[in-house]
Amino acid sequence: MVGGGEGAFIGAVHRQAARLDGEIELVCGAFSSDPERSAATGRALSLPAARCYPDYLTMFRAEAGLPADERMQFVAIVTPNHLHLPVALAALEHGFHVLSDKPATVSLEECRRLAAALRASGRLYALTHPYAAYPLVREAAARIAAGELGTIRKVVVEYVQGWLATPLERTGHKQASWRLDPARAGPSGCFGDIGVHAFQLAEHVTGLEVTEICCELNRVVPGRALDDDGTALLRFDNGAHGVLLASQISVGEENALTLRVYGEAAGLEWRQEEPNTLLVKRDGRPAERIRAGNAYLGPAAQQATRLPAGHPEGYIEAFANLYREFAAAVRAFEAGERTAPALPGIREALRGMAFLETALAASASPAKWHRLEAPA
Amino acid sequence: MVGGGEGAFIGAVHRQAARLDGEIELVCGAFSSDPERSAATGRALSLPAARCYPDYLTMFRAEAGLPADERMQFVAIVTPNHLHLPVALAALEHGFHVLSDKPATVSLEECRRLAAALRASGRLYALTHPYAAYPLVREAAARIAAGELGTIRKVVVEYVQGWLATPLERTGHKQASWRLDPARAGPSGCFGDIGVHAFQLAEHVTGLEVTEICCELNRVVPGRALDDDGTALLRFDNGAHGVLLASQISVGEENALTLRVYGEAAGLEWRQEEPNTLLVKRDGRPAERIRAGNAYLGPAAQQATRLPAGHPEGYIEAFANLYREFAAAVRAFEAGERTAPALPGIREALRGMAFLETALAASASPAKWHRLEAPA
């Protein structure tokens, strides 16, 4: 693991997710740019001191030198955004598979470099978009792919938070500080942090691609260098329309990621804060309340579920699905298979960065619609 | 009453709303452009045959000729949109106050003529935006006006229906037919029918005015002459941002008008389908679930409520608030008072039409932002 020292939020989530199914063991880490803190974090995690590295390059070199059955099998990147690319490049260069937090990089150009390096390395790469790994999101995607909604016409995806409604970044709050600092977060705040999740979710569940964007990004709290709120109108490749709302200044909201998709025949509604319920709405019939853990769900949802219906699963379980599936992909790779895992990967990385760059350009432009170029 | 013959939806609502508080009696009507149907509707309503008029002009002339204590005291206009102006003009000309269904007219130019005629007549005019008359919408407006939310930063208003997800207008469905016919509905379908409600609600509750619009209107079901779906980005006069979603093709949705407002200090959420609950969200504190009928509500909400908490009131009661208040305004007028009622009136009519015309122009334009000129 690179990143995830004390005080970090997402590093701890990655570790819990990795542990849940008992298939993955944390064996080493460069948890902080401060070697002392890295060592302290490793100690707290009961790692041998020798494998608590002062920096990621040292780690990759050292681990690459270990016998195959001892060295780490893949690296999880959980640093602030600006380090995603250099760490990933170094990992690939040393032969390690990469599981990276999102966004993949801080620019589309960086992401293209990553894609090229990945191709050259022949290794595995996945991006942690955990929301798409919830059982009922997979059910939604499966139903849409099976045609249950008919042609998709309208998509409304929202990711609404309120934790940045005050200038938290000026209080020394670690999470807020780097997320609103262009040097570490990249050129977008809110859209880079949560807008890309919403974008990935919308494309993933519908199986459609966004082709045009109209966008307004806002810096609501005075003094911010990056957006903390924004809206994008979307046009999809099948002619469907969409709206993406992302906000971190909607005071009182927690982590309100919601998705609504309407087709010719039916509509779907899912809310991350109550992730075990999926509403299916139909014309002239009562809406159905799909619930996780039931035998009537399709295989994609069932394989992503650990408990019987009514025993709520949450964010860690969704995240753990990514880890479990990445671990399976690594095992398959080591067994000689070369099929890419069905996880968000470099394609989603490229599309996410293209979305961000187009959104930034569109927001700055007086023209309404802007083409989202499919990245090569 | 003009309009509201059999098969009409909104006419029956107006009549129930008018009756609820026992202050208004329906005394005459021109319920249909077909004199036979008008008479039949009047009979079913136990009106004397003599006051079931074949057309509205005949009615205004005849009623104006009755002694003051016998003639109708105001007219309710519940026709398709294209008749709102001529009926209102004729009513005012004959000295009758007007309570009109929305939108006020089919164009801003028509609305300006209405405004001029109204000024000249000295009569009362109100527009039936019932959603703003729900007790908890009034509570929301009162709290915002009192500063409880602080400066407003973000407004999300949605009005989402699914009943036009199929080409219902080609099946002889009366409501669908005129609403999608430019000759009767005016230049907008979805936005003219429900978008203006959302717009009025957002401005009314926040006390802000929209100054700029970015808009996309869609004709989703093939063959339609008018929009059946659309989204507008909004900029308000205090710098706040907003999004307005309106749709009639969101299959499975019923009448999902929702409003979310976020200020510096707190946020509000209200859903028309469960109108007796209002959520107030705050940073660092639990959200509060405000419920209609409680003594802790402000006077505006309490005066708009008829029942103790937990006894749900609905759409008819909200609508009846408009009638009750218009009746009070008529009584005050007849007692010599000349203060305008606190109901949506010609100002809201003008703003609504300006919104519609700007939205149509903005949707057709490649430019992103379009100024919503404050109507004179």
Add this chain to the structure above:
Amino acid sequence: MVGGGEGAFIGAVHRQAARLDGEIELVCGAFSSDPERSAATGRALSLPAARCYPDYLTMFRAEAGLPADERMQFVAIVTPNHLHLPVALAALEHGFHVLSDKPATVSLEECRRLAAALRASGRLYALTHPYAAYPLVREAAARIAAGELGTIRKVVVEYVQGWLATPLERTGHKQASWRLDPARAGPSGCFGDIGVHAFQLAEHVTGLEVTEICCELNRVVPGRALDDDGTALLRFDNGAHGVLLASQISVGEENALTLRVYGEAAGLEWRQEEPNTLLVKRDGRPAERIRAGNAYLGPAAQQATRLPAGHPEGYIEAFANLYREFAAAVRAFEAGERTAPALPGIREALRGMAFLETALAASASPAKWHRLEAPA
């Protein structure tokens, strides 16, 4: 109308309900035992002074002496409970149909006298249990009657309020005072006020009869002469089991009447505070969210609905269904028909009183089960 002077809650509800559909006109009343207040209430309701009577006997005599097309056609009784019997007897004696608030009387013996007088009079009698008149309660009853749930196994009905969590009756609160006064309310407080509604709802929706009761009534707030909380275990005539919870000391609850019924094949859940939704739950399938106002509902629900789906109807509309149907029954009666209306009537009155008396006896007894004798 007898009762319903200023400060009364239920009288105003009756009047709104009566007015809503334009089929009933309030023509006279004895609104208070205080003739001054009766006259004042009548004035406020725009009644002619001559028909604002000082007491109910005077009213019945005077109205009975009017020509048939002038006199009142039925009487609504909205007094405190202890007057229900004498007023109803007097009304029947003078030839008037009776629409009475619940409970029918203050004892089973009184109720038997009422039943005998009713039989002798040949007039119509109905009891205002408005909750059973909600569209989706009727849908629930229709589905159960049609066998959709299979054999009923379990019924959970709750009526939970919190408004009497403090000794409100000692503050001069009019509603609280008479409801907790044995001389006016009868021998039961909470069960007499709201428990009978829950009981009627359970029997009505399931079509079953309770045959045995185990009961505990509590006087939670010190100093009360009547119960303010209680629970009854129920056994039904088909072998099903049930639980009835009623409480007026559950602080913070408003009017939380809920019904859950489980059969062999499916279950139902309905909540009065959100009355336009009915959940149908099935084994191995998603629950269905039935919504009022939809074309997929059965005729009983549709006839009880005034608005399209998504336009919430509430308590007044449910109550108005009773008035509309009683008015239809009166018209049919006057046209010579002698079929009883499908409304709660003397049978429900007798069963309600038998339930109350059995519950009181059971609560006082050390024995668990007590037979609920079917009233003759």
Add this chain to the structure above:
Amino acid sequence: MVGGGEGAFIGAVHRQAARLDGEIELVCGAFSSDPERSAATGRALSLPAARCYPDYLTMFRAEAGLPADERMQFVAIVTPNHLHLPVALAALEHGFHVLSDKPATVSLEECRRLAAALRASGRLYALTHPYAAYPLVREAAARIAAGELGTIRKVVVEYVQGWLATPLERTGHKQASWRLDPARAGPSGCFGDIGVHAFQLAEHVTGLEVTEICCELNRVVPGRALDDDGTALLRFDNGAHGVLLASQISVGEENALTLRVYGEAAGLEWRQEEPNTLLVKRDGRPAERIRAGNAYLGPAAQQATRLPAGHPEGYIEAFANLYREFAAAVRAFEAGERTAPALPGIREALRGMAFLETALAASASPAKWHRLEAPA
């Protein structure tokens, strides 16, 4: 671990819960009474063959013989109920701490033997009641303990499932079979399986003790030897009243454990299926929607939470709280501390068994109230 072979539900939950925080490692097991299946389960869990034992006695003997830093530190018992006692006794006898699934034993007499053995052994014992380990259940308990609700007056606890609405036990369904078999489940089905959870939750959150019970247990599905449904009226030691509903035949319900507590000053409502929300209801004020993960929560809730607000935690996380705290208790024990952990333990085991036996006796008796003797 004893029990938890393939096909078992709760064994897998225990393992996930144990792994989540990285403080516990599964080192050995006797997973099935069939040595082959035990070995297969161990293999699937990557245990060395030598530590996959054919039976629990062999395991305890072998592990007790290992050096202190190699042998297992405590045993988790996840077998059917009838084995809880013998396994626990054997474990204690060999010096192992015990974390046992509930119910502790199949009779109060067995439980007293367990208590005696535990006292003699000086080891640690905890019982997995995971519902009381949800963050917001702990918040509820803390608020009640702090007096926020005032004197408790009323408790309604429900545990409603539908999975046994059909005779699943006759289809070879493993979970259903043993739970309805008196030889393996003990003398109660539904109450033993889920009623004890509801009982423990009610006592735990309120800090009160039940002193009297009135109970009806039902065997709804024909042919069953054990109850599959039941209700108990409760009296608490402070004079409060309560109702406990448990059912496994409420078709369509999943795992609907809910708790409502009303005091003089406020009420609380919590629902396990949406465990991250807690409603606090007050007289004359809006209800508050408490949400997990917020800084406004007390320390008990915060220590039981892993994620920021809006990132749902679920059943596994609640269960993991028990494991984490038991691990801490074991570490403290080994460091020489002798304070009992704040987890459900032998006291709750004894009370649970006393509740079950009293409920069974009360259900069979014609008398209403039965004393729940505080176990010595």
